Amino acid sequence: MSKPTRPRTPVSYIYGFEDPMRHEPIPPHHAPPVDIVEEGAGWRLVFEVPGAITEKMSIDVRGKRIVVRGERRATEGECGRFLRVERAAGPFERTVELPDDADPEHAVAAYADGLLTIEIPRAARPKSRTIPIQDQKKAT
Numbered sequence: 001m002s003k004p005t006r007p008r009t010p011v012s013y014i015y016g017f018e019d020p021m022r023h024e025p026i027p028p029h030h031a032p033p034v035d036i037v038e039e040g041a042g043w044r045l046v047f048e049v050p051g052a053i054t055e056k057m058s059i060d061v062r063g064k065r066i067v068v069r070g071e072r073r074a075t076e077g078e079c080g081r082f083l084r085v086e087r088a089a090g091p092f093e094r095t096v097e098l099p100d101d102a103d104p105e106h107a108v109a110a111y112a113d114g115l116l117t118i119e120i121p122r123a124a125r126p127k128s129r130t131i132p133i134q135d136q137k138k139a140t
Contacts, residue, residue: 030072030088030090030091030092031092031093031094032047032048032049032068032088032092032094033047033048034046034047034048034094034096036096041121041122042102042103042119042120042121042122043098043099043102043119043120044117044118044119044120045066045096045117045118045120046115046116046117046118047068047094047115047116047117047118048114048115049070049072049092049111049114049115049116050072050087050114051072051073051087051089051114052070052071052072052073052092052111052114052116053070053071053072053073054111056070056071057069057070057071057111057116058070059107059109059118061104061105061107064097064098064099064100064102064104065095065096065097065098066095066096066098066104066107066118066120067093067094067095068092068093068094068095068096068116068118069091069092069093070091070092070116071090071091071092072088072089072090072092073089074089074090098120101122101123101125102120102121102122102123103120103121103122103123103124104120106120106121107119107120107121
């Protein structure tokens with residue numbers, strides 16, 4: 001019984017060995033990398049989504065979670081066929097759990113240069129106040 005073989009790549013034809021950089025296909029739903037930065041006024045989430053289609057991106061707030069969804073354009077070969085494709089294309093989704101004092105209802109988002117940036121402020125803390133105590137004996 002023979003062992004199943006992978007299709008040969010151009011590298012294996014030229015050099016006689018398999019390409020060590022060959023990777024498995026990227027899953028259909030890719031989770032883009034995110035940087036989360038805590039600042040004095042809140043948090044900044046920066047998602048790396050180059051080639052994303054702005055009209056197909058959405059940001060949903062579900063309790064204390066932010067869900068980012070969208071789709072990246074597939075790059076097309078201009079001068080021939082691809083020998084390797086490592087950049088993800090197609091749909092993506094990423095969920096980020098927020099701290100308890102985050103106020104996602106007042107978040108703002110912007111997309112530029114392949115980065116989706118979401119600014120989330122801290123929730124306003126209630127101001128402290130003194131509660132007067134009424135003496136029930138004096139009231140009668």
